[in-house]
Amino acid sequence: MILQKLSRIAFVLVLATASSSLVAQETFTIRLAETWGPNSPILGETPRNMAAMAEKMSGGRLKFRIDSSNKHKAPFGIFDLVKGGQYDMGHTASYYYKGSIPNAMYFTTVPFGMIAQEQYAWFYHGGGMELMEKVYRPHGLLSFPGGNTGNQMGGWFRDEIESVDDLDGLKMRTPGFAGEVMSELGVAVTNIPPGELYSALEKGTIDALEWVGPALDFNMGFHQIAKYYYSGWQEPGAEVQFLINKKTWDKLPAELQEILRVSMRTAAYDMYTQSTHESGVAWDRMKEDYPDVTHKTFPPEVIEALREATNKLLAEEAEKDELAREIINSQRDYLKQVRQWTNISDKAYLNSISGE
């Protein structure tokens, strides 16, 4: 009633000032749960970057309350918290939910899959968003890319890996799908909480571990113990994600939905850019402070064995489930096309000036 009266006043005002309108504006507070702990660099900065953009663009009509894992106590339960409506939004990684929603894992990254930029092209132009919607919609959720770590490193190894035989019996921390692939080659795969990783490596409980890349590895100190830092194969472009409960989304007027969509999209790209920067800074510093750290790539024989094991496991998943097959095929076909372009552009360029 009050609103109705005011919109008539607004209408009169528009006529009077030509370029002004008067609108009654509802505000919304979005509760967001993140997987990460408080003050988590890069990963934790991303939902805050998103929130800052959305709050400012909406003139304060969108507000956010972001809870870290110390608050909600469920770092790997974000999917359930948002599905159940305890939170409106989440910032997490799809592949943490292999148990409850198996087909989600492909939207983070896949061993021997696309690098970040190729994967953004797949999400936004190659059918990726539509497939992600197929997976999440039945749970009453919307999902959006939430930031890329860049190409993750293969990990820190106390000893060199010169052949497939060197992997047999190796004790290594490497979770998720990559862990399953490693198991196929005889690696004794373990998962150890982050806080205990350094001492596990130091005491020899594990011989190797995979974490993220220089930007996030540096503070963990692994380079003080394990001297061989291998390039990766297992997470060529790990994309975290925003989850939104569809009921929250549907409550928002069109302009706030667009503000949220664009803020998430920009924050995701921004995280990839920040990861690139911080990785460069950290790797530079690591080499300076610890000159005995040696960068290595796995020999072709090892790469080939890892790839065969990956293909075997993906084929098994594709066999079991129709939607899994659709996603795996879409990613494989898209990669085949876009990689030809990557090869004659950035790869050819970087190789032709190999002095750097």
Place this chain on the structure above:
Amino acid sequence: MILQKLSRIAFVLVLATASSSLVAQETFTIRLAETWGPNSPILGETPRNMAAMAEKMSGGRLKFRIDSSNKHKAPFGIFDLVKGGQYDMGHTASYYYKGSIPNAMYFTTVPFGMIAQEQYAWFYHGGGMELMEKVYRPHGLLSFPGGNTGNQMGGWFRDEIESVDDLDGLKMRTPGFAGEVMSELGVAVTNIPPGELYSALEKGTIDALEWVGPALDFNMGFHQIAKYYYSGWQEPGAEVQFLINKKTWDKLPAELQEILRVSMRTAAYDMYTQSTHESGVAWDRMKEDYPDVTHKTFPPEVIEALREATNKLLAEEAEKDELAREIINSQRDYLKQVRQWTNISDKAYLNSISGE
């Protein structure tokens, strides 16, 4: 006076409805001039993507009138049109204005410089934005990244280039700084309007030409004449730009400034993603329809000569002008750091799975 009265009414309403506010909202129409012709793919889609986001997020308070080059008749005069206030915004490329604002050219791309992702890291975390502001602010302009073409190809050649001698006397269309570098090696550099390029190549008026990459080269048809398609060295990550007249910017309220900033930033990233996609599609189709098109990379001897000539010309520019020196040094130092990371991540990964 009317506004003052209404904000008091608005205040009362906020108290009454708890989560609503009432705001008098001015609308703005932004006139944007683009370098590109009407319906220009990718490049022309980018300011429209920006405008669509900004209009929707602002609930119609920001509106855009975009004029293509057929309208304003000054494809390479966007800098002057926005500086002079005939337009509020422009979408163009910094390196077109080497004549009137020489230090602008470094913000598009530099031969043997950073690839797109490295360059975004430099813009947003390595001091690039601050240097760009130093260059444009004295002209009453703000400048923002406006979209990346990805790594541009070295061009279409009728004959193979096997040595530096093969460049001597070669007639080639390649504009800008890359043209100057080519001249140093004896190339007879010419510039020819886009509409006449195909027939110039066909008639032998030129032996080679450089355009963009598969996505934009395909419709030009060069692959029907010149069979050797070389990887690039001259524009490893060409970023176009948005220009805004500072007087227009200052008129906007804070939330509309943020909407404009974020829309430009997202549209820029989006263009890079679209370029990646379209390049993959076009290169795939080109190879299928024209199997005699051969991809080549310049031999190391040629790359080395091009790099030496590039360094010589950059050193001359740095010698002449203090701000040029500051920009060149910033880009060189940043590249040195970030490239080490690119080398152990994407480059090492792409090389280790070289079967693709």
